[in-house]
Every structure is written in structure tokens, then in C-alpha cells.
Amino acid sequence: MLYALVLLIADDGTSRLRPSRWAYPCAVLAVISFLINHGGGADTDEMLRLVASLAAVTIAALLLARNRRLREKVRASDLRYETIFNSLALAIWEHDFTQVMAELNALKASGVDDLEAHLRDNPGQVAHLCGLVRITHANDAAMRLLGRTGKAGFFEHLSDFLPEEDKSFVEGLLALGRRSPTFETECLVRGAQGELIPIFIAMRLPTDGNGYDRVCGSVLDLTERKRMEKNLEAARLERDEALHRAIIGGLSTSISHEVSQPLSSINAYLAAARRWLDRRPPDLAEARRVIAQAQHAGEDATQVIAQVHEVVERGRLERSLVPFAPLIRRAAEAIRTRHPTTSFDLTLGDGNEYILGEVQLLERLVSSLIGGGLNASHCPEEQRAIRIATSADGSYVRLNITCSAFTEPAVPWVSDRQPAHLSAGGLSLCRAIAQFHGGSIRVTRNGEGTGIDIELELPRACDEE
Known part of the structure; x- marks a missing residue:
């Protein structure tokens, strides 16, 4: 029976010999020992003890062989786990x-x-x-x-x-x-x-x-991702700065046009006021009316200069969520106060539409479009009509401005002529602002033949952004 202990001691987990290599010599030694001690005269009990000893050696060898196979599986599993663990890029x-x-x-x-x-x-x-x-x-x-x-x-x-x-x-x-x-x-x-x-x-x-x-x-x-984010942010800032410089360049080329329009109106109104005052007797009511109109034109020029100065002084553009309908309402109401005799028809959305952009530039854009539409109707102010409406879908918000006159204009429509406030630098400035915000402007002659249709389209932003 002691030979089973030999097997247990020999199989310590480091030996490369299989348990059977130890079991055979142990069984042979057990038989030799039996023969030396009992020879050929062993009784039944002694024979049974020999069988039990050989069975113990055999069972021990089988158990050790099973343990060896389990250890090899565990070792292979550990090696596979270690290989996977160390080969991961993560x-x-x-x-x-x-x-x-x-x-x-x-x-x-x-x-x-x-x-x-x-x-x-x-x-x-x-x-x-x-x-x-x-x-x-x-x-x-x-x-x-x-x-x-x-x-x-x-x-x-x-x-x-x-x-x-x-x-x-x-x-x-x-x-x-x-x-x-x-x-x-x-x-x-x-x-x-x-x-x-x-x-x-x-x-x-x-x-x-x-x-x-x-x-x-x-x-x-995250080193590479942080570096890419930093590069993207730097590229975005460079893009914004480039667009800002482009807009400033457009502003510089269009300031003369934007300001010269109200200045020309001021000169015309003052000349008319002088004529009303030169009458005998002077027509003071008409003189007051044209002087008030000259004052409104002067306010327009002051507003243009103030907005340009504010954008330039800030140094860079700051985007924010801007509610579309209130923006249109503010611009329309400001122009309506300066043109009280013009017919305004304002139809706005429910106020849930937002755009992502620079507030001052957007206000300048909308004011220029509405003002340019008014000046496109070549007729007295009291004969002008303007319809302003907003609409939206899942991707864009739109501003539609329809300007017309109640009667045939005194100056015929010329197909390649742009509205007064939207010609040359004025139109290029408006389009630059619209493109900066990812939008576009379309100006066409309306079906009535007495004015223009203006459509401004800008990408819609969610109010959760």
C-alpha cells in the first residue's frame, strides 16, 4: 500500500513523466516483495492484500493521470487567457x-x-x-x-x-x-x-x-482624440475667423452703400422740405412730414454704423440659439414704425423654430431684406404693401417677403435690376451673412409685376442644443 504514496509524492505537478511510468515499477516491486515474503505458500488473505495493494496503486495512478490532464487544461486555459489579455490593444x-x-x-x-x-x-x-x-x-x-x-x-x-x-x-x-x-x-x-x-x-x-x-x-x-478635438477646434476657430474677416470685408465694401441710401434720402427730404417752406404761404404740415422722414433716414444710417461697429469691436462671432419668429417680429416692427403709411401683413410661426447664429448679423440681415423689399416698389410710401411670413419644416426655417404696390409703379420694372437696398454690396453682404449661417437667399420678381419676392432659408436648430 505504501507504493501509492510513492506515486503521490512523485506527481508534484512539475514532473514530465506520466503517472503510468511510476505505477508499473511500483506494481512490480509490490509483487516482488510479496514473493520474497510469502513465496508460493501464501494463503487467501495474503493474496487479497496483494490484490488490494495493486488496486490501490492502479487507482492512485488513474487519479493522478486525471489530475495531470486537468492541470494541463488549466495551464492551457491560463496561457490562452494570458495571450488574449496581453494581445489586446485596449x-x-x-x-x-x-x-x-x-x-x-x-x-x-x-x-x-x-x-x-x-x-x-x-x-x-x-x-x-x-x-x-x-x-x-x-x-x-x-x-x-x-x-x-x-x-x-x-x-x-x-x-x-x-x-x-x-x-x-x-x-x-x-x-x-x-x-x-x-x-x-x-x-x-x-x-x-x-x-x-x-x-x-x-x-x-x-x-x-x-x-x-x-x-x-x-x-x-484619449490622447489622440483630445489632439484631434483640439485641432478641430482650432480649425473651427480659423474658419470662423476667416468668415468673420470675409463678412467684415463685405461690410467695409457695403457700408458706403448702406449709409449712402439714407443719406441720399435725407438730402431729398430736406430739399423737399425747403420747397414746402419756400411756398407762400409755407406748407408747414408737408415740411414737418418730410423732415420726420429725413429723421428716420438718419436713424437708419446711425443704426447701420452702430451694428457694424459692434460686430467689429467684438473681434469674433458668437453663435447662440435664436428664436426665429421673435427675431422677424422685432425687425418688422422696427421698420413699421419708420414707415407708418405702408401696409404690413405679418404672419409668423408658433415661435418653436430656432436657428443657431450670431444675433446682430441675423438682425442686420432681416432688416436689410425687409427694407430692400420696401424700396423695390417704385411708388409713394402710402401705396406700398409688404407681406412677411415664416414657415418651417424638419430641416429649415424660411422667411418670405412679398413687396408690391397698390398701383402700377411710376418707374417700370427692369428685369436685371436689384432692389435699392439689395444691389451690389448690399446683396453680397446679405448673402455672405446667410451663407455664414448655412442658408441662402433668392430674390425674384413677383407675379404682380409691382415688386419682388424674397426668400431667406436657414438651417433649423433644435431648442435642446
């Missing part, structure tokens, strides 16, 4: 939160109900807990990420490479305290050379109270 390291959970449970037992407030008021304890987190394993991608050359030189504790000013560890502690099943966050870690590396880490946390000694974290290096 960095992974394993945490041991056992001591941290013991500390958190002790805090809870001591009466700490608001863990977040406690950790916020005790940064020293947070640093202590961070030092208790052990790093038990890491794959090759993790070592490359942090600039390590071997597992022996990898960080042993989380505090070795997590900066002290990091806030994500507190979020992780709160997730552990809540027994959350997962935890994800972006943070910075310190590499072997002291450089800060942006990462995204995701961990699956135990919820049954066990397994805190092997919590794996999957780590994604």
Missing part, C-alpha cells in the same frame, strides 16, 4: 479594492450617512484610500500606455500614477459605496516620465459584496 489593469471596501464599511458603521460630503470635507482620507488600492495585474497595452517596460516595474498602487488633484477617484468611491454595477469616467493618469495622459476607464463592480480583490478596468487612451 489597456487593462486589475485593482484590489478589498482594503478600500473595509474602510468604507467602517465609515458606514461609524454613522457616516452622506459619504460624498464626508469625502469632500476630508481630502486626506481620500488620498489615504487611493493609496490602499493595489494594482495586481496589467497587460502589455497598459504598460505601453504608461511607459513601463516590464510588469516588475509597473505601478503597485493607484496613488502611484493617479494625480492628487484628480476628482474621478471620489466618483469611484461613491460608486463603490452605492454598490453600482459599473463605473465609467474620464481622468488623467501620470506616465513613467511624469506626463499626464488623458484616459477613459470603465469598470464592472461587484454587487454581491465579493470579488473586490480583482476588479478589472478597461482603459482607452
Whole structure:
């Protein structure tokens, strides 16, 4: 029976010999020993003991062979796991939160109900807990990420490479305290050379109270993505600056046109007022009316200069969500007060349409389009009519301006002629502003033959953006 012990001692897990190689000699030695001691005169009991001994050796050999096969399977499985673990492009390291959970449970037992407030008021304890987190394993991608050359030189504790000013560890502690099943966050870690590396880490946390000694974290290096975001932001700023300079250039070329229009009107109104005053007796009512119109024209010029100055002084454009219908209403009401005898028909949407853009430029755009439409009707002001309507679909919002006259205009329509406020620099400026916001402008002769139709189309933005 003692030969079974020989098999157990021989199979220590490191021998390359199969158990059968040991079992055969042991069985032969058991038979030889039996023959030496009993010869050919052994009785039945002694023969049964020999059979039992040989059976014990055989069973031990079979069990050891089975254990050997299981060890080989486990070794192959470990090798396959290690190969997969180290061949992943995704960095992974394993945490041991056992001591941290013991500390958190002790805090809870001591009466700490608001863990977040406690950790916020005790940064020293947070640093202590961070030092208790052990790093038990890491794959090759993790070592490359942090600039390590071997597992022996990898960080042993989380505090070795997590900066002290990091806030994500507190979020992780709160997730552990809540027994959350997962935890994800972006943070910075310190590499072997002291450089800060942006990462995204995701961990699956135990919820049954066990397994805190092997919590794996999957780590994604965000360095390239952050660099691309920075480059994209720089490109966006350069694009905005280029568009801004283009718009400023358009403004500079159109200022003379935008301002000369009301200045010409002022001169015409003042000449008319002088004629009314030269009459005998002077017609003071008509003189007051044209002087008021000259005053409105002067306000138009002042407004143009003020808006241009504001855009230039700000230095760069700032986009925001702008409600479309209120923007149109403000511009239309401002023009209506300066043209009280003109017929206005205003039909606006429900106010749920938004556009993403620069408020001052959009106000300048809408005011120029409405004002240009009014001046396209070559007839007295009291004979002009303007219809303003907004519409929208899932992608765009639209402003439709229809300008006409009650009677045939004194000046015939010329097909290639643009409205007064929309000719040359004025139209190019309006189109530049519309294109800056991703939109377009269409100006056509209306069916009545006494004015124009203007359509402004801009991309629609959601109010949740």
C-alpha cells in the first residue's frame, strides 16, 4: 500500500513523466516483495492484500493521470487567457479594492450617512484610500500606455500614477459605496516620465459584496482624440475667423452703400422740405412730414454704423440659439414704425423654430431684406404693401417677403435690376451673412409685376442644443 504514496509524492505537478511510468515499477516491486515474503505458500488473505495493494496503486495512478490532464487544461486555459489579455490593444489593469471596501464599511458603521460630503470635507482620507488600492495585474497595452517596460516595474498602487488633484477617484468611491454595477469616467493618469495622459476607464463592480480583490478596468487612451478635438477646434476657430474677416470685408465694401441710401434720402427730404417752406404761404404740415422722414433716414444710417461697429469691436462671432419668429417680429416692427403709411401683413410661426447664429448679423440681415423689399416698389410710401411670413419644416426655417404696390409703379420694372437696398454690396453682404449661417437667399420678381419676392432659408436648430 505504501507504493501509492510513492506515486503521490512523485506527481508534484512539475514532473514530465506520466503517472503510468511510476505505477508499473511500483506494481512490480509490490509483487516482488510479496514473493520474497510469502513465496508460493501464501494463503487467501495474503493474496487479497496483494490484490488490494495493486488496486490501490492502479487507482492512485488513474487519479493522478486525471489530475495531470486537468492541470494541463488549466495551464492551457491560463496561457490562452494570458495571450488574449496581453494581445489586446485596449489597456487593462486589475485593482484590489478589498482594503478600500473595509474602510468604507467602517465609515458606514461609524454613522457616516452622506459619504460624498464626508469625502469632500476630508481630502486626506481620500488620498489615504487611493493609496490602499493595489494594482495586481496589467497587460502589455497598459504598460505601453504608461511607459513601463516590464510588469516588475509597473505601478503597485493607484496613488502611484493617479494625480492628487484628480476628482474621478471620489466618483469611484461613491460608486463603490452605492454598490453600482459599473463605473465609467474620464481622468488623467501620470506616465513613467511624469506626463499626464488623458484616459477613459470603465469598470464592472461587484454587487454581491465579493470579488473586490480583482476588479478589472478597461482603459482607452484619449490622447489622440483630445489632439484631434483640439485641432478641430482650432480649425473651427480659423474658419470662423476667416468668415468673420470675409463678412467684415463685405461690410467695409457695403457700408458706403448702406449709409449712402439714407443719406441720399435725407438730402431729398430736406430739399423737399425747403420747397414746402419756400411756398407762400409755407406748407408747414408737408415740411414737418418730410423732415420726420429725413429723421428716420438718419436713424437708419446711425443704426447701420452702430451694428457694424459692434460686430467689429467684438473681434469674433458668437453663435447662440435664436428664436426665429421673435427675431422677424422685432425687425418688422422696427421698420413699421419708420414707415407708418405702408401696409404690413405679418404672419409668423408658433415661435418653436430656432436657428443657431450670431444675433446682430441675423438682425442686420432681416432688416436689410425687409427694407430692400420696401424700396423695390417704385411708388409713394402710402401705396406700398409688404407681406412677411415664416414657415418651417424638419430641416429649415424660411422667411418670405412679398413687396408690391397698390398701383402700377411710376418707374417700370427692369428685369436685371436689384432692389435699392439689395444691389451690389448690399446683396453680397446679405448673402455672405446667410451663407455664414448655412442658408441662402433668392430674390425674384413677383407675379404682380409691382415688386419682388424674397426668400431667406436657414438651417433649423433644435431648442435642446
